[in-house]
Amino acid sequence: MGSSTPQLVILVFFTTFLSSTPSHNAAHGYSYSNDTTAGKCGLVDPPAPPPPPLQPSDFLNMRQYQAYLVIQAFKATITCDPKHVTASWVGSRPCHYAGFFCAAPPDSKNTPTVASVDFNGFHLCAPSLAGFIDRLPDLALFHANSNNFSGPVPDLTRLPYLYELDLSNNKHSGAFPAAVLPLGNQLAFLDLRFNAFSGAVPGSVFLLSLDVLFLNNNRFRQRLPAELWSSPAPYLTLANNGFTGPIPSSIGNASSVLREVLLLNNRLTGCLPYEIGLLRNATVFDVGGNLLTGPMPLSFGCLVRLEQLNLAGNLLYGPVPDAVCWLGWVGSLANLSLSENFFTSIGPSCWWLLRRGVLDVRRNCIPGFPDQRPVAECVHFFSFPKFCPFLPSIPCAHFPDWPFKRAAAAVANGEAPLPPKKNYVGYSALHNRPGY
Ligand SMILES: *[C@@H]1O[C@H](CO)[C@@H](O)[C@H](O)[C@H]1NC(C)=O
Ligand SMILES: *[C@@H]1O[C@H](CO)[C@@H](O)[C@H](O)[C@H]1NC(C)=O
Ligand SMILES: *[C@@H]1O[C@H](CO)[C@@H](O)[C@H](O)[C@H]1NC(C)=O
Ligand SMILES: *[C@@H]1O[C@H](CO)[C@@H](O)[C@H](O)[C@H]1NC(C)=O
Ligand SMILES: CC(=O)N[C@H]1CO[C@H](CO)[C@@H](O)[C@@H]1O
DSSP states (O other), X not given: OTTHHHHHHHHHHHHHHHTTSSOOHHHHHHHTTTTTHHHHHSSSOOOOOOOOOOOGGGSSSHHHHHHHHHHHHHHTTOOBOTTOGGGGOOSSOGGGSTTEEEEOOTTOTXXXXXXXXXXXXXXXXXXXXXXXXXXXXXXXXXXXXXXEEOSOOOOOTTOTTOOEEEOOSSOOEESOOGGGGGGGGGOOEEEOOSSEEEEOOOGGGGGSOOSEEEOOSSEEEEEOOGGGGGOOOSEEEOOSSEEEEOOOGGGGGGTTTOSEEEOOSSEEOSBOOGGGGGOTTXXXXXXXXXXXXXXXXXXXXXXXXXXXXXXXXXXXXXXXXXXXXXXXXXXXXXXXXXXXXXXXXXXXXXHHHHHTXXXXXXXXXXXXXXXXXXXXXXXXXXXSOOOOOOOOOOTTTXXXXXXXXXXXXXXXXXXXXXXXXXXXXXXXXXXXXXXX
């Protein structure tokens, strides 16, 4: 009993002291903290009384109190929590809850509140995010990779600071979440990969001023929209969906913007546009596993920063241009995947790439090469008329830094090719782990 006496004194002191002030912050903290001590002195433990609900005055500021109410309401809807993260979602300090991070919003520098929610890998289940993220008005980032969230994405227009939205690897389905569109230019990162979204992606998505747009591994099904290459996003990943139609030749308009373009495993058709060769800053161009046809444009020899070029698993034919293989010498090309097409020959400088394992031409129609398609398959393919144009010019040939010229100098100087980089934003998005 002795230990409760000083506390009682303090309690009385605070109660007296604070009775004249509107705030009961400290007094409240003490008023119930040791209610059960009495039971230890008596014969019977009384049933523990439920803790009285927290009051606004228990919190550092009203915004944290509001966030607390929203979090508790959301917690009540959670149906699975295998990592027991919500066990920490108790008490008057929401900034200390697992997955919640606080900062002072720009409009209120002295009231830190929930600015970021990172549930990556928590594996929580909840039927809806409505009433949760849309009611945390100071939220700037919401990351929820690998949870079991479903239901519609709520209206987020009252979140003026939200700029990163990652709903990847959840159980969202239905139409593209139109709720993100009104966010307009405030959104920089939109990651919806590994869900079951279906239907069409509204063209206006590609007008958002995003840095990163990951739509891969959903069930989107539509012709590639005309607006696609208006997107300012350097990292575009639309892989593993049902996109159809040709690659719009307006890709040339995005020549300085695009870094990594991943369109693999869709149902794209048509010829490879010559304008792809204008993507001077691209490091990854991957359209493997589609129904693209035509010869490989000579313009591809201008892709001096390209490290990964995957055209495998299409209906491409003709020679593999020598100009493209030069990129493995003096450009940055580390992987030229052309298998499962109908190419018929390779340029002389391609041999070296073949020996280095950079170039893969298995399952084509190259006479005398190992692992090629049966002759009958090649004959059948070439028996159909071909309509794709072939421009015999290289658009960068007159540029002083054209690879051919540098190649000649490099070979003369005995220079070695550049080592490939390893960390690709787009390829990391093809796994269902957090991508960024
Ligand atoms: C998440 O959903 C999947 C598929 O609906 C299910 O197999 C899995 O058990 C769920 N996870 C948890 C932790 O409930
Ligand atoms: C691409 O640029 C050309 C001019 O170079 C312009 O006429 C065309 O409208 C642009 N296309 C798109 C889709 O912005
Ligand atoms: C494209 O590359 C050039 C030359 O390195 C660079 O100046 C420019 O900023 C790059 N463009 C983008 C959008 O990154
Ligand atoms: C080259 O790229 C293809 C297609 O993306 C991939 O399957 C292959 O593993 C890569 N090869 C190397 C050596 O990285
Ligand atoms: C229930 C409760 O909060 N009990 C506390 C009472 O005070 C003692 C001494 O400070 C604490 O050890 C108990 O946890």
